[in-house]
Amino acid sequence: MTIKISIDCMGGDHGPSVTIPAAISFINREPDAELILVGLEDVIRAELKKHHAESQPRLFILHASEQVTMDDPLEVALRRKKDSSMRVAIEQVKEGRSHACVSAGNTAALMAVSRYVLKTMAGVDRPAICSILPNQKDGPTYMLDLGANVDCEPHHLHQFAIMGSVLVQAMEGIERPTIGLLNVGTEDIKGNEVVKLTAKLLQADHERGALNFYGNVEGNDIFKGTTDIVVCDGFVGNVTLKAIEGLARFLKGVLTSEFKRNPLTMLGALIARSALRRISNRINPSRYNGASLLGLRGLVLKSHGGAEADAFEWALRRAYHAAKNDVQEHLSTMIAELMPREPEVAQEPTATITG
């Protein structure tokens, strides 16, 4: 089966100068993939030409006359820019012309437009953002929600756990992935009211064999790899993720400046460059680029806004594997089985969406 991915080529801090090289590199690796490049036709064509890829037969250009900027209010992204590259790319999924959409645009806008165009999956109250982080076991830790929902009730966190579990099953082939509930301590008595009530819901699922609930985990468990999935509300998830990114950037700066300090340290770095390269690879945030917007009636992946071409390509690769592993199908099936029936909520995006 050919896997088709639509790309919002104008999104992110760099736009086509990043998204097009990433698309070209990706298409050359994956012979069963096709890409729909959405955005300003002239600009995309010029960028393809620059990289001698104008005649690559599995790259298709789809013109969209507008683009959502990082500063656009949700209102503008949703109601005014109806021909934005972001929206048109998402519409390809809706209309069955692509299996997944990837954008590096504004997270809040991407979530809002995705909810508006694709609608929320039956049984899901609120879509969530799920990303992966490296851990000491050299595997990924899946974490959600990372910013879509800043005010959560226990049943929202419960749904995040179910969606995370299905995603890990499909993407990693783990039959019963372990779920940790992010908390300030591991004992049952720890935490705020929302977390304590969520633990009860997850424990009940665990007891009837529906989910593999490990229990409470703490911030450091993300990197220990204690559980496959770490569940939290979007406020905690977003702050934690950004703090982690901030620390990684800070440490990288310290490493670089100290090794460049004098000829001796530079010589040491030169001799040990294989170690430095492997360190850089293992903690390289590019490898972990590509967050899934879970709970929509279609696959949408969000790349980091500042992603360079190699990082954006990782997001494409993640979208490709999600489509190939039928993540969307698994989600529908499992949610229908696992999710307690609740009245469906309005599809209009709310002001609580963030990024």
Added chain:
Amino acid sequence: MTIKISIDCMGGDHGPSVTIPAAISFINREPDAELILVGLEDVIRAELKKHHAESQPRLFILHASEQVTMDDPLEVALRRKKDSSMRVAIEQVKEGRSHACVSAGNTAALMAVSRYVLKTMAGVDRPAICSILPNQKDGPTYMLDLGANVDCEPHHLHQFAIMGSVLVQAMEGIERPTIGLLNVGTEDIKGNEVVKLTAKLLQADHERGALNFYGNVEGNDIFKGTTDIVVCDGFVGNVTLKAIEGLARFLKGVLTSEFKRNPLTMLGALIARSALRRISNRINPSRYNGASLLGLRGLVLKSHGGAEADAFEWALRRAYHAAKNDVQEHLSTMIAELMPREPEVAQEPTATITG
């Protein structure tokens, strides 16, 4: 003036084998300090002897027959172990025999016993835990609350901001320290309800010149050093802090294992060892050990439970400087000036205390 500090010598993962060497090293550096070593007299005496410090005239032993373990429920720490080294060390502050108390014991127990023995400062609803983190500007970022209060109302966060501001004034000599409110974005519309309402309280203080409120900050601003103080509730603070510690430990592991991989990388590390030493110093968590329990009628500092002697000594140093800079006096004065008058709450510690 002689600065007197009481130490809970039995607390932490290592007890006297860490606290006593740290005390000896500290006392040899600070000629105007005196230390009260609280715990099992025999054990402390033996440890002093081991380090040939039994006759140091500024070290005083105070026997306490019990100790609070890491697993003791609050109930036990509070009501049963009335002669614990932790409690006796705190009582020294209460009775004016020491200026500050330092313990590496269980955070929840330390906060509960401190609240019980010392009581909360007039005008403060809930004491908070404040620690410092390194930033790109080579200065410290003060962050609170780090786990004492997991369910917070806007007026609690408001009080944390006031206490943090006074602490930075006294400890760093910054006249109008900047205050950032931890959020999922910098715009006013971002965040959950509690954070949005807190921003209004802080903005009002800013407008009347009482506090220097910068506005919302994000997780990465902690390490950018965007503001002197970062305010958040204890749930977010605790999770973020532990995630940061987890990442730092993970990266340290990666660095060590990659440099030890083969003779060439080991040679590189040897040649560049000055760089590695400086890196290790700059990100050394020991330097940042010693969190302040703010809002009590006395100075109490919490050392990391797993702290080694050099880290525990940093906590002693921080207690010494806090006492020398009259932090407690400044807090009382400024809180009386700044804090909106509210009915005092019961002094009994509640189940929301954590660590």
